[in-house]
Amino acid sequence: MLVTLAERPDLASATYSIPYSPDSPKFMTGSLTSLLVRGRRVVRRWPHLVVALLEADIPVARGIMVPFRSRASLPARGWDEVAVWAAEDALDDVAPDTACALEIAVHPDHQGRGHSRVVLEGMRAAAAGLTSLVIPVRPPDKAAVPATPMREYAAQTRADGLPADRWLRTHVRAGGRIEGVAPCSATVQASLADWRRWTGLPFDRDGAVVVPGALAPVFVSTVEDFAVYVEPNVWVSHRVGGFQGYPFV
Incomplete structure (x- = not known):
């Protein structure tokens, strides 16, 4: 069962308590930009954009989004810049038209069951009141080839034309469109x-x-x-209405 924290505010603590995989990079906790969109801030301001997948009424996966007003193009500074845009627009009382997914996390004990795809579909539904959903996708398998440029990596396809990367392939199969690369999406210094x-x-x-x-x-x-550390991500857009895609610079 999928719910948003607007529907089930009592599940906020349990939803954010879902642990990351043991092999998740600990250095990403050093991102200063992420402090703008910490869990308690997102839950308080945008609970309708936090999705929880429940089993026996217990959250086993989550999806977190923030809204912002679209600019001329998706930013090269990806995750970091969208977090800033969301904070700026909230402070300036600017009405958002786009949701950006910041995270999809599945409890380590429940991985390998397709929960990420289910949460993604739930996020698309939760963002339906906006024009579009965009995601600075972090393909974890890219870590096996850190010296390969992300543009080259993201362009690799299988014989059937789908992305070679499994997480990008999940997005494309779900109807996502690869818009381009955010070469400096997340920075940790x-x-x-x-x-x-x-x-x-x-x-x-x-x-x-x-x-x-x-x-x-x-x-x-x-x-x-x-x-x-300057991390590249891949911008993917998902249709939640009549969205036709962004130009990318």
């Missing part, structure tokens, strides 16, 4: 001590370092004692 804590790696040399779970290399400066 932190001290080397933080990076060591998140990854267990030494971070004792300058330059590009491959980090498990990262979709691109992390750039390290031992002299300045910091490292920066």
Whole structure:
């Protein structure tokens, strides 16, 4: 059963308590932009855009969206910029026309059952009052080839024409349209001590370092004692009305 937290506000805590997979990259908690759209803020302002999949009335998967007013094109700064747009529009009382999915998470004990696809469909339904749903998709399998440019990776297809990447393929099969790449969608900059804590790696040399779970290399400066990760994502749009797609710059 799918519900929104507007329908079941009593499930907010349980929905946000769904854990990530043990192999999820811990370094993404270092994103400063994500502080703008923390769970309690989204639930308080946009509970109708948080979807929970229930089994025996217990949340086992969630989908989180924020609304914003569409600009001329989808941003190259992807996830980060949309989070800022949503916050700006809310503060400025600008009426939104687009929903952006920030996350789909499935409880580790319930993975491999197609729950992500079900939550995606629920998000499309919850966004039906808006013009469209867009998603800066994070294809996790890209971590196996961090040196491959995302544009090249996202363009790879199977013999049947569907994306080679399994998560992009899920979106396309669900009716999604790949709009382009957000080359600097999410940024994490932190001290080397933080990076060591998140990854267990030494971070004792300058330059590009491959980090498990990262979709691109992390750039390290031992002299300045910091490292920066700039993650590329893939913009995918889903029809929730008469939407025809965005131009992409």
